[in-house]
Amino acid sequence: MEAARDPARISPQCSEQQFAAMLQRMVANEAPRLFAVVQEYGDRVDRRVAAWGMAFADHAEVVAVDGGLRMNLRKPTNALHAFHIGSHVRARLVWFTPDAATEVSLGRVRLTRGCTDRKRLPGLPGWAVGTVPPMPAPPPHSWLATRRTDLERRQRWHPPC
Template sequence: MSGLTEVRHGTDKEFAGFLTELVRDVAPRLFAIVEEYGDREDAEIAAYGLAFGDRADINSADGDFQMRSQSPESALALFALSAGTIDVSRLHLVWLDGAVVA
């Protein structure tokens, strides 16, 4: 066990609680990049992503590409470059825990 502290948790239930806490502490945040059409007339999900502490992994909603960026915000900027060629009026970064970044 290099680099890890050995900790014993008495019961299966206690250890399961420890594992749940461990996973929650390091879990990535789920977000979506959403394309807005017109002036709030319609919207479509362009991609979903996982935000880790040091990067964001993004998959297009239709499954045709994947990418990695430094952050969800930089992924949004990359999508903005490609969205200029279609009828997208605005892009949104939407966190699935409830926060929306315009």
């Protein structure tokens, strides 16, 4: 009886390549949706990503970017109340869209999609490489300028639209 349960004694039912393809399809079908909880200061004055989350079929997991808060919730929208602050900071849920990314920073190197004036990257069509300029300081009236945690000082400021 014990020998029948030992998977080492059972022959593979497909090739390694077929099994890898099955695993890729399984992961693609079962992957959770990624979202961010974004805090908005005023009416489009300033913003920051406050937390990241994964939405599964029956629940959502949320982790604050500063690592101080983790939540297991029934729905992603249930996380928003934890990130509203007073009457000036409201939270909104933003679903991650991979095609919306325009650049990726890797240390002192920045990869930019859709740039024509930078060095093209072989093997990555549509992407170019350049150096990362110094991070701009937020304007003095910015909400981020008034925040004093290490995380916000390291976080890249996003100018208003």
